[in-house]
Amino acid sequence: MDRGVNAEESQLRSLRTEDGSFSLFSPAVGEAFHSGRGALAEARSKFVAPAALERWRPGQRLRVVDVGVGTGSNSAALLEAVADAGLELEWWGLELDHEPLRLALADAGFCGQWRPEALQRLQQLCNGAQMLWGDARERLPQLLDQRRGQIDLVLMDAFSPSRCPQLWSVEFLGGLAALLQPEGRLLTYCSAAAVRQGLRLAGLEIASIAAPSGLRAQRSDWSGGTAASPTPLGDDPRLRPLSPMELEHLNTNAAEPYRDPTGRASRSTILQERQRRQRQQLAGGAVEATSSWRRRWGLESGAGHPQ
Ligand SMILES: C[S@@+](CC[C@H](N)C(=O)[O-])C[C@H]1O[C@@H](n2cnc3c(N)ncnc32)[C@H](O)[C@@H]1O
Numbered sequence: 001m002d003r004g005v006n007a008e009e010s011q012l013r014s015l016r017t018e019d020g021s022f023s024l025f026s027p028a029v030g031e032a033f034h035s036g037r038g039a040l041a042e043a044r045s046k047f048v049a050p051a052a053l054e055r056w057r058p059g060q061r062l063r064v065v066d067v068g069v070g071t072g073s074n075s076a077a078l079l080e081a082v083a084d085a086g087l088e089l090e091w092w093g094l095e096l097d098h099e100p101l102r103l104a105l106a107d108a109g110f111c112g113q114w115r116p117e118a119l120q121r122l123q124q125l126c127n128g129a130q131m132l133w134g135d136a137r138e139r140l141p142q143l144l145d146q147r148r149g150q151i152d153l154v155l156m157d158a159f160s161p162s163r164c165p166q167l168w169s170v171e172f173l174g175g176l177a178a179l180l181q182p183e184g185r186l187l188t189y190c191s192a193a194a195v196r197q198g199l200r201l202a203g204l205e206i207a208s209i210a211a212p213s214g215l216r217a218q219r220s221d222w223s224g225g226t227a228a229s230p231t232p233l234g235d236d237p238r239l240r241p242l243s244p245m246e247l248e249h250l251n252t253n254a255a256e257p258y259r260d261p262t263g264r265a266s267r268s269t270i271l272q273e274r275q276r277r278q279r280q281q282l283a284g285g286a287v288e289a290t291s292s293w294r295r296r297w298g299l300e301s302g303a304g305h306p307q
Contacts, residue, residue: 058086071104
């Protein structure tokens with residue numbers, strides 16, 4: 001992966017992932033926007049495929065919310081698939097920073113990565129009124145007022161929970177859950193226990209996104225992410241029930257969810273409060289230490305945004 005190109009006037013650095021697709025690295029956050037093994041591959045395998053678009057007939061309308069639009073890669077990949085399936089799309093985007101999209105659209109490689117119609121539609125959507133700029137926590141209530149219980153897909157692509165716990169709190173996930181229609185799906189690359197527990201507390205059923213073989217390089221890549229829905233996620237070859245290992249993960253201190261009752265807490269407050277609760281739980285013997293779960297299953301590293 002080449003992380004050499006410095007984008008002017010931006011802390012964000014452009015890079016090419018291993019499948020040749022465009023991505024960004026944020027030094028401020030300390031994390032890349034996508035898996036180093038492929039931004040495009042990730043968009044297709046973790047967001048588009050588990051959306052299971054064949055559930056809609058040509059001509060039907062799909063309502064989608066992209067959380068953390070960033071470069072727009074997930075939405076662009078979805079736009080191509082939506083066109084192939086002959087569906088109409090109603091789209092909303094939540095994003096704090098204009099810079100990732102600006103950098104992506106100024107990059108010839110990024111633009112060449114998409115069919116011209118998809119790229120043009122992405123630009124229209126991101127310039128339109130349904131692109132909700134700002135802190136997603138502040139913009140979500142507006143969307144809930146308009147579309148509570150009506151959204152088919154939430155593409156949840158915030159930075160990893162330890163970097164951006166603000167968007168993984170039980171409260172924020174609860175808001176996203178409330179957007180979903182009964183058969184709707186929230187899809188995320190994230191398989192962290194705290195997030196899965198947060199989704200369950202938000203009243204959703206969860207399944208593991210089957211790890212695509214090309215993106216599965218380490219033993220710790222046990223899952224390609226998480227799908228969540230108000231109703232059970234039945235037979236779907238791209239999803240599978242949580243394995244015994246994953247279920248046990250939800251009984252460890254790692255499953256202590258992030259909490260942000262005011263919707264305005266800082267990253268450090270959310271992290272500190274969670275650590276305090278985790279210490280209490282461990283001291284009381286209420287949960288297993290995640291380190292012992294890891295040893296038992298022969299795992300090495302965490303479950304954040306795969307680098
Ligand atoms: C992992 S990147 C998203 C990658 C993106 N889906 C793509 O395909 O390029 C996370 C995004 O979340 C945005 N973000 C961070 N904090 C946010 C917040 N509080 N509200 C809305 N967006 C936020 C970042 O600016 C960044 O673009």
